[in-house]
Amino acid sequence: MNKRLTVAVAAIALICLCTTCFFAGCNGDEGDYNYYEVPDADNVYAEGEEFAKGWSNDNNGYALAGETDAEGNVTKDGAEAQRLIDVTPSPRQLDFMEMEYYTFVHFGMNTFTGNEWGTGDENPKKFNPKKLDTDQWCEAVKASGSKGIMITAKHHDGFCLWPSEYTDHDIAASPYKDGKGDILAELTESCEKYGLEMGIYLSPWDMNASSYGDTEAYNEYYMNQLRELLDGRYGPDFDGDGKGEIFCVWMDGAKGEETSKEFYYKMEEWEALIHELQPGCIAANMGSEVRWVGNEAGVSRESEWNVVSRGDTANQNWQTSEDQQEELTSVDATAEDLGSRELLEKYQDLVWYPAEVDVSIRKGWFYHWDQGPKSLEHLLQIYYKAVGGNSSLLLNVTPDKKGLIPDKDVERLKEMGEAINASMSEPMAVESIRVGDGTAMTALDAATTANLLDESTYDGYTLSKENNEYVIEIKLDEPGQLGRIDLREDQRSSQRVEEFEVWVLNSETGKWQLIGDSTIIGNRRILMFENAPTTDTVRITIKQSRSNPVLRSISLYEKVATDTQE
Ligand SMILES: [Ca+2]
Numbered sequence: 282m283n284k285r286l287t288v289a290v291a292a293i294a295l296i297c298l299c300t301t302c303f304f305a306g307c308n309g310d311e312g313d314y315n316y317y318e319v320p321d322a323d324n325v326y327a328e329g330e331e332f333a334k335g336w337s338n339d340n341n342g343y344a345l346a347g348e349t350d351a352e353g354n355v356t357k358d359g360a361e362a363q364r365l366i367d368v369t370p371s372p373r374q375l376d377f378m379e380m381e382y383y384t385f386v387h388f389g390m391n392t393f394t395g396n397e398w399g400t401g402d403e404n405p406k407k408f409n410p411k412k413l414d415t416d417q418w419c420e421a422v423k424a425s426g427s428k429g430i431m432i433t434a435k436h437h438d439g440f441c442l443w444p445s446e447y448t449d450h451d452i453a454a455s456p457y458k459d460g461k462g463d464i465l466a467e468l469t470e471s472c473e474k475y476g477l478e479m480g481i482y483l484s485p486w487d488m489n490a491s492s493y494g495d496t497e498a499y500n501e502y503y504m505n506q507l508r509e510l511l512d513g514r515y516g517p518d519f520d521g522d523g524k525g526e527i528f529c530v531w532m533d534g535a536k537g538e539e540t541s542k543e544f545y546y547k548m549e550e551w552e553a554l555i556h557e558l559q560p561g562c563i564a565a566n567m568g569s570e571v572r573w574v575g576n577e578a579g580v581s582r583e584s585e586w587n588v589v590s591r592g593d594t595a596n597q598n599w600q601t602s603e604d605q606q607e608e609l610t611s612v613d614a615t616a617e618d619l620g621s622r623e624l625l626e627k628y629q630d631l632v633w634y635p636a637e638v639d640v641s642i643r644k645g646w647f648y649h650w651d652q653g654p655k656s657l658e659h660l661l662q663i664y665y666k667a668v669g670g671n672s673s674l675l676l677n678v679t680p681d682k683k684g685l686i687p688d689k690d691v692e693r694l695k696e697m698g699e700a701i702n703a704s705m706s707e708p709m710a711v712e713s714i715r716v717g718d719g720t721a722m723t724a725l726d727a728a729t730t731a732n733l734l735d736e737s738t739y740d741g742y743t744l745s746k747e748n749n750e751y752v753i754e755i756k757l758d759e760p761g762q763l764g765r766i767d768l769r770e771d772q773r774s775s776q777r778v779e780e781f782e783v784w785v786l787n788s789e790t791g792k793w794q795l796i797g798d799s800t801i802i803g804n805r806r807i808l809m810f811e812n813a814p815t816t817d818t819v820r821i822t823i824k825q826s827r828s829n830p831v832l833r834s835i836s837l838y839e840k841v842a843t844d845t846q847e
Pocket residue numbers: 517518519520521522523524525526
């Protein structure tokens with residue numbers, strides 16, 4: 282490192298101490314990350330005082346699906362709640378939601394020019410990673426707990442990481458392996474070796490393609506590239522049928538501004554082709570099966586709903602004025618509320634459209650020498666809020682000009698995987714589970730208890746409307762300190778829970794104490810606890826739901842000492 286460089290790095294380090302940091306050298310960290318629930322020492326009650334503490338079975342005044350009036354007719358609100366829970370995932374979406382956390386790899390021409398967005402007229406000779414090693418990527422990614430890798434096969438500049446028959450602006454024109462390289466083929470082999478799924482980012486915006494701007498001609502070009510990528514030559518072949526599988530095609534919404542207004546992407550044709558070639562493959566971002574969470578900062582909402590409105594032109598509001606109708610034909614992906622009852626009653630076109638949080642481990646999406654990885658605490662916050670907040674997490678890594686993920690980032694990914702594993706390392710043994718309204722409680726049979734404690738099976742327990750069940754009480758084998766609670770709904774029955782609380786019977790005081798609360802559950806809700814009192818009995822109370830909850834699993838983990846929790 283020369284002297285000038287040293288000075289520059291020192292300046293960056295200083296500037297990054299400020300609370301709001303937008304300097305290029307910053308990784309976006311602001312310093313204080315807290316994802317722990319704070320036990321409420323004042324919110325306690327003795328056995329028998331439940332209802333005085335505001336427990337009730339009135340569902341916060343909201344109707345349950347199918348609720349009837351005195352004459353036995355389904356009420357308007359009861360019919361509306363039913364309409365919401367009638368929306369469920371496709372089998373493909375259901376499988377996809379099991380992945381939960383996977384990795385973006387932004388690597389391409391921009392890595393060599395230092396840009397985030399290129400121009401399309403870069404010389405392919407600039408692309409020349411000397412030590413590219415997709416095994417190194419997979420090993421680092423796997424260690425972080427990720428289930429797959431999504432590679433920028435083509436970014437906006439149009440340069441392709443595979444030899445494409447349909448363009449000369451590709452790896453075949455580069456010095457990499459004397460033009461005989463194919464990074465997607467290399468990644469395929471590594472994914473197979475490390476047991477990782479493989480996904481493809483194929484930018485619809487193509488600054489290099491001469492056909493870009495001509496709807497028909499570009500459509501043919503894009504579809505031809507999709508065929509190359511999805512015909513089975515790429516992707517690990519885990520089912521052994523001789524064809525590779527691609528789990529996701531990610532279609533970025535960025536679009537060239539210079540094109541005419543008439544130019545458009547034939548998204549429906551693209552999706553149909555994706556599903557024809559790869560029936561298990563999800564069309565993401567601009568695709569209709571997974572929605573962008575609405576920001577690139579790794580932030581999900583407290584209430585992330587899977588049932589939302591499409592907000593496309595086919596959406597017709599049913600009972601309001603023309604002005605409002607116009608407003609309702611577009612749904613803002615960044616709005617705070619996308620799925621409350623109050624919002625959805627305005628929309629007809631409800632769909633299952635779960636959120637995906639995309640965020641880079643560094644400030645930029647591509648490698649830049651003057652950036653570094655986010656802190657471990659920041660990454661853990663992103664993970665617990667995304668995966669533990671009913672969203673998928675797509676965390677980006679940035680291989681450098683050599684073609685390797687930088688050492689610092691490799692180390693950070695490993696730390697992240699270790700911290701997450703540690704939070705699940707000591708499952709608390711459960712003696713029995715009872716359900717009821719807090720006073721009249723019934724024990725679950727052994728088979729149901731086993732299903733409810735097993736997160737790998739969808740089957741769990743459906744709380745009974747008739748028996749007024751909204752409290753789940755878990756008796757532990759031994760007293761302990763709760764560090765993490767994991768709750769999952771069976772998404773085959775849609776998403777129902779709207780608000781819940783976690784209480785523990787404090788071993789020291791003999792009183793129930795509130796230790797955490799939240800809104801939705803969905804695919805997974807994780808709550809982390811730092812100072813929960815020692816207990817041998819935990820109660821989860823469902824305060825509000827769209828119908829009786831259908832739970833997939835409840836997992837309790839004991840607090841463990843790790844480096845990150847001091
Ligand atoms: Ca296969």
